[in-house]
Amino acid sequence: MARFPQYRMRRLRSSVAIRKLTRETAISVNDFIYPIFVSYGKNVRQEIIAMPGIQRLSIDNLTAEVQEVYDLGIPAILLFGIPEYKDKLGSDAFDSTGIIQQAIKAIRKQTQDILIITDVCMCEYTEHGHCGVIKNGLIDNDQTLDILSKISVSQAKAGSDLIAVSAMADGQVAAIRGALDASEYTNTPIMAYSAKYASAFYGPFREAAGSTPQFGNRESYQLDIANIRQAMNEIYLDVEEGADIIMVKPALAYLDVIASAKKEFNLPLASYNVSGEYSMIKAAAQNGWIDEQRIALEILTSIKRAGADMIITYYAKEVANWINKNN
Ligand code: PBG
Numbered sequence: 140m141a142r143f144p145q146y147r148m149r150r151l152r153s154s155v156a157i158r159k160l161t162r163e164t165a166i167s168v169n170d171f172i173y174p175i176f177v178s179y180g181k182n183v184r185q186e187i188i189a190m191p192g193i194q195r196l197s198i199d200n201l202t203a204e205v206q207e208v209y210d211l212g213i214p215a216i217l218l219f220g221i222p223e224y225k226d227k228l229g230s231d232a233f234d235s236t237g238i239i240q241q242a243i244k245a246i247r248k249q250t251q252d253i254l255i256i257t258d259v260c261m262c263e264y265t266e267h268g269h270c271g272v273i274k275n276g277l278i279d280n281d282q283t284l285d286i287l288s289k290i291s292v293s294q295a296k297a298g299s300d301l302i303a304v305s306a307m308a309d310g311q312v313a314a315i316r317g318a319l320d321a322s323e324y325t326n327t328p329i330m331a332y333s334a335k336y337a338s339a340f341y342g343p344f345r346e347a348a349g350s351t352p353q354f355g356n357r358e359s360y361q362l363d364i365a366n367i368r369q370a371m372n373e374i375y376l377d378v379e380e381g382a383d384i385i386m387v388k389p390a391l392a393y394l395d396v397i398a399s400a401k402k403e404f405n406l407p408l409a410s411y412n413v414s415g416e417y418s419m420i421k422a423a424a425q426n427g428w429i430d431e432q433r434i435a436l437e438i439l440t441s442i443k444r445a446g447a448d449m450i451i452t453y454y455a456k457e458v459a460n461w462i463n464k465n466n
Contacts, residue, residue, distance in 0.1 A: 229264030401446025
């Protein structure tokens with residue numbers, strides 16, 4: 140490369156048109172997955188205090204919301220269920236008439252072509268709020284695998300298009316792949332929350348999903364925030380176990396992990412722009428301290444630039460509106 144003054148970097152920044160041509164990363168509505176919280180009850184549309192613009196919806200209000208998401212061009216939703224009753228095993232999660240199973244069926248009737256992704260975990264369904272079966276005060280990994288498998292098959296049976304497993308149990312992808320295949324859901328793909336960190340950024344989600352652990356924390360199963368080698372090993376194992384899509388979560392504070400995963404693995408890579416990342420922008424914007432639209436677009440672009448092929452984001456609808464308006 141020539142040096143200054145023969146070479147001037149500013150030449151390629153000198154007009155809108157040339158900046159458009161040389162832009163390396165563009166986010167599109169095609170990249171987005173929109174998370175939705177499904178609540179029990181009737182006519183529920185309950186604002187989540189720490190996540191302005193995001194609500195818990197009962198099934199009767201859900202179908203119109205999903206249709207709106209689809210009409211904006213967003214290809215997929217990710218469903219989280221909030222059951223009426225929680226118990227030790229989170230049994231609503233694998234009940235054929237559970238909250239998620241009902242939600243999937245209602246959505247499918249209304250909006251055929253949207254991709255329905257369902258979260259497979261126990262924390263929203265258990266009275267203790269942990270992502271597994273508790274034995275002697277500890278989370279029992281191998282018993283958890285049986286429950287996660289049951290949840291996955293039950294969701295697939297109800298019509299889920301993609302199983303997203305977020306419990307961070309060792310062996311969960313292999314167990315679920317085996318269970319799905321044994322139940323003839325060989326074509327149902329698995330998205331593995333492979334590198335999921337024990338992050339404080341999940342705070343607002345736990346309010347939304349009512350999934351705060353009632354004792355202790357998640358540090359015995361989710362990744363230490365300081366580690367990247369373990370993240371690569373987690374992803375490696377999930378690839379070996381048959382994951383179709385891998386994930387890094389959260390996104391913003393883990394761009395280095397996204398970039399490494401992109402380099403090392405040849406599978407579609409998702410990243411979850413989690414609740415706390417959303418809340419921080421919203422709070423600052425509501426105070427008039429930042430330009431919400433530019434900040435949100437900058438962050439989402441950085442997640443894509445780091446290497447994410449798809450982004451799970453609470454901003455999906457708003458950004459789709461902004462993008463659609465500018466085209
Ligand atoms: C667990 C789960 C969590 C999130 C998605 N799935 C929370 C947790 O591990 O405590 C967090 C997502 C977010 O913060 O937006 N089922």
